[in-house]
Amino acid sequence: MSPAVSAATTSYVHASGVFNLTFLLVLIPAASAAVLFLSGRRSNAWGHLLGIAAPIASFVIGLVLFFALIGRDGGQSRQIDQFLYSWVPVGSFHANVSLLIDPLSSVFVLLITGVGSAIHVYSIGYMGHDPDRRRFFAEMNLFVAAMLLLVLADNYLLLYVGWEGVGLASYLLIGFWTYKPSAAVAAKKAFLVNRVGDLGLSFAVMLMFATFGTFTFTGVFNASPHAQSGTMTALGLLLLLAACGKSAQVPLQSWLLDAMEGPTPVSALIHAATMVTAGVYLIARSHPIYDVSVDARTAVEVVGAVTLVVGAIIGCAYDDIKKVLAASTMSQIGYMMLAVGLGPTAYAIGIMHLLTHGFFKANMFLGAGSVMHGMNDEVNMRRYGGLAKVMPVTFATFACGYLAIIGLPPFAGFFSKDKIIEAAFDKGGAEGWILGLIALLGAGITAFYMSRLMIMTFFGNRRWARDAHPHESPSVMTGPMILLAIGSVVAGFLLVLGASLQHFLTPSVGKSVEEGAHTIAPLVLTLITLVVVAGGVGAAWWLVWRKPVPVEQPLNVTQLTWAARRSLYGDAVNEAVFMRPGAYLTRALVFFDGRGVDGFVNGLAAVVGGSSARARRMQTGFARSYALGILGGALVLTAALLVVRTG
Amino acid sequence: MSPDYYLYLSAVLFTIGATGVLVRRNAIVVFMCIELMLNAVNLTLVTFARINGSLDGQIIAFFVMVVAAAEVVVGLAIIMSIFRSRRSASVDDANLLKY
Numbered sequence: 001m002s003p004a005v006s007a008a009t010t011s012y013v014h015a016s017g018v019f020n021l022t023f024l025l026v027l028i029p030a031a032s033a034a035v036l037f038l039s040g041r042r043s044n045a046w047g048h049l050l051g052i053a054a055p056i057a058s059f060v061i062g063l064v065l066f067f068a069l070i071g072r073d074g075g076q077s078r079q080i081d082q083f084l085y086s087w088v089p090v091g092s093f094h095a096n097v098s099l100l101i102d103p104l105s106s107v108f109v110l111l112i113t114g115v116g117s118a119i120h121v122y123s124i125g126y127m128g129h130d131p132d133r134r135r136f137f138a139e140m141n142l143f144v145a146a147m148l149l150l151v152l153a154d155n156y157l158l159l160y161v162g163w164e165g166v167g168l169a170s171y172l173l174i175g176f177w178t179y180k181p182s183a184a185v186a187a188k189k190a191f192l193v194n195r196v197g198d199l200g201l202s203f204a205v206m207l208m209f210a211t212f213g214t215f216t217f218t219g220v221f222n223a224s225p226h227a228q229s230g231t232m233t234a235l236g237l238l239l240l241l242a243a244c245g246k247s248a249q250v251p252l253q254s255w256l257l258d259a260m261e262g263p264t265p266v267s268a269l270i271h272a273a274t275m276v277t278a279g280v281y282l283i284a285r286s287h288p289i290y291d292v293s294v295d296a297r298t299a300v301e302v303v304g305a306v307t308l309v310v311g312a313i314i315g316c317a318y319d320d321i322k323k324v325l326a327a328s329t330m331s332q333i334g335y336m337m338l339a340v341g342l343g344p345t346a347y348a349i350g351i352m353h354l355l356t357h358g359f360f361k362a363n364m365f366l367g368a369g370s371v372m373h374g375m376n377d378e379v380n381m382r383r384y385g386g387l388a389k390v391m392p393v394t395f396a397t398f399a400c401g402y403l404a405i406i407g408l409p410p411f412a413g414f415f416s417k418d419k420i421i422e423a424a425f426d427k428g429g430a431e432g433w434i435l436g437l438i439a440l441l442g443a444g445i446t447a448f449y450m451s452r453l454m455i456m457t458f459f460g461n462r463r464w465a466r467d468a469h470p471h472e473s474p475s476v477m478t479g480p481m482i483l484l485a486i487g488s489v490v491a492g493f494l495l496v497l498g499a500s501l502q503h504f505l506t507p508s509v510g511k512s513v514e515e516g517a518h519t520i521a522p523l524v525l526t527l528i529t530l531v532v533v534a535g536g537v538g539a540a541w542w543l544v545w546r547k548p549v550p551v552e553q554p555l556n557v558t559q560l561t562w563a564a565r566r567s568l569y570g571d572a573v574n575e576a577v578f579m580r581p582g583a584y585l586t587r588a589l590v591f592f593d594g595r596g597v598d599g600f601v602n603g604l605a606a607v608v609g610g611s612s613a614r615a616r617r618m619q620t621g622f623a624r625s626y627a628l629g630i631l632g633g634a635l636v637l638t639a640a641l642l643v644v645r646t647g
Numbered sequence: 648m649s650p651d652y653y654l655y656l657s658a659v660l661f662t663i664g665a666t667g668v669l670v671r672r673n674a675i676v677v678f679m680c681i682e683l684m685l686n687a688v689n690l691t692l693v694t695f696a697r698i699n700g701s702l703d704g705q706i707i708a709f710f711v712m713v714v715a716a717a718e719v720v721v722g723l724a725i726i727m728s729i730f731r732s733r734r735s736a737s738v739d740d741a742n743l744l745k746y
Binding site: 616617618619620621622623624627628631 | 665668669670677738739741742743744745746
């Protein structure tokens with residue numbers, strides 16, 4: 001066994017002391033969701049209060065566990081496993097329900113419960129007039145519980161339970177406004193596209209079990225270095241498929257844009273900050289698998305690089321503010337995928353971008369929700385304009401998110417995105433140059449479409465609908481926005497301080513390789529990035545700021561814009577790759593079932609029925625013919641007897 | 648006298664009875680033909696009892712007579728009630744029990 005392999009050996013210590021509370025993280029929101037679901041209309045009055053109390057309680061426990069974790073000395077003892085019960089004990093096989101609290105899951109717990117709590121509080125205001133607010137909170141709590149289960153699971157089977165749980169919650173919440181057919185269709189689409197990805201995860205779990213005889217993290221990770229490379233590549237690609245579905249990566253990206261039919265807090269929590277990043281979590285968590293399969297890692301890189309450009313291009317064309325943000329989410333998750341695909345150097349950077357993105361994107365979604373709240377649920381940016389003066393708090397907080405996402409120092413995005421671009425270049429060789437340039441290009445396009453969004457929404461002439469009376473949102477909504485805005489400003493700086501996050505995450509994602517020679521000196525690269533970003537902002541200024549924005553969408557545009565407005569034909573690809581073959585398959589199966597299986601069974605019945613119909617004609621009702629039959633029978637019998645006797 | 652002649656007679660009687668059952672329509676006549684067949688069989692039984700020198704055949708013949716008497720009671724009652732409801736004693740008219 002080589003030293004590198006022995007260093008990667010994973011083992012968890014049993015929970016003790018305060019870590020015995022880990023299960024409460026999941027249990028509290030789950031119990032709250034159950035109470036809200038079961039108590040019905042009786043809890044309408046206080047349901048939302050319980051709904052926000054649950055994630056806040058989980059957040060407090062998460063904080064306690066986080067500090068307890070920091071309090072331990074580094075290394076193995078920071079990976080703590082709480083065994084709850086044996087779920088499927090069959091002979092020597094045990095599928096356990098046990099939770100793993102380690103640096104990676106603890107930062108996720110803080111992100112989910114922290115950002116989640118802020119968004120829950122915001123929802124009190126945003127969903128204030130909705131008669132189904134209690135159900136909303138029940139489903140949000142269900143989501144939080146499932147997501148926590150996903151990140152706390154210590155084996156792939158339990159992770160799969162959480163994975164499906166968040167898919168269910170996402171489905172329920174996208175289709176929350178059940179009376180809107182578009183919402184129902186979007187929910188169904190999200191669910192179905194996710195199923196394609198889930199197939200990958202379920203196959204991966206089966207393959208793990210077939211190969212290693214276990215699906216615990218420790219078992220799989222410790223056996224990975226010795227497994228056949230083909231198996232590991234297959235495993236990596238299956239997990240990548242799962243990640244593509246959940247994280248809306250090319251080619252399974254199209255559902256995310258439609259998912260914006262859900263209420264805005266849902267978009268902020270599920271489709272920006274947490275659930276869609278589950279794919280990144282999955283890959284970072286499975287790093288021992290990717291460490292041994294270069295091919296699978298390259299696939300992750302390619303998916304990330306393609307998605308970050310595709311998402312950014314789509315973001316430039318849409319006029320729906322939420323869809324622009326959704327496209328931006330796709331693109332940013334593309335950055336994270338690229339980072340985790342780069343391998344040991346960049347897992348921690350990918351997670352860092354995930355955390356900063358969780359802050360600034362949730363912040364911007366809440367800002368978009370606040371704008372919609374003030375504008376009679378208008379989402380078309382061509383109907384906005386000049387809102388900076390009317391909604392100063394929304395504007396200020398949104399601006400923090402904006403500056404963070406375009407990567408202006410010292411806002412959060414600068415620290416994480418810059419690092420990803422740097423890591424991509426440092427990959428070295430042609431691959432490094434291509435990935436680095438793509439990431440750089442993505443940064444420029446990001447700056448363009450976010451500036452376009454800012455200008456169209458908050459500046460320029462007022463293009464409001466006649467009955468719109470924009471106003472600042474109540475403080476229950478602006479409060480969480482301010483909190484997240486602060487996060488957007490300081491999170492990156494805090495995380496990068498002394499490379500603290502990287503060191504903290506080392507037990508979970510492996511030790512970062514010491515920084516070698518840089519392809520481009522970091523300072524120079526930062527300057528180049530800033531120039532590219534400035535170019536993007538400048539382009540937005542040149543194209544959008546100078547002349548008034550037309551209220552109607554212009555039609556004389558380039559082919560690329562046409563394509564981007566149709567989300568680069570993502571739906572057409574889906575239709576050609578999944579829907580049509582699926583339809584043909586089901587049609588063939590229906591044909592086989594109808595003509596083959598049913599044909600045989602029905603044919604048999606028809607033959608029996610037809611022959612009986614003929615046979616019963618013999619029952620004429622005439623006593624004479626029966627008598628003749630009896631006589632004939634008697635004669636035959638007698639003849640037979642005679643033949644037997646004499647013959 | 649050879650007992651064979653009794654057997655020839657019973658065969659003739661049986662054939663007449665069977666033919667009558669098959670060709671006649673009147674239920675009463677059909678019924679009478681059945682009786683004829685039964686009695687032909689009785690004659691056979693008794694003849695064979697005589698030939699074999701045992702009483703078994705004669706005992707069975709008594710059984711047949713008792714059963715035939717009971718059957719006449721039931722059969723005539725059925726024919727009567729059919730005649731009352733249909734004004735006809737033809738066996739071909741009573742053909743409801745068919746396919």
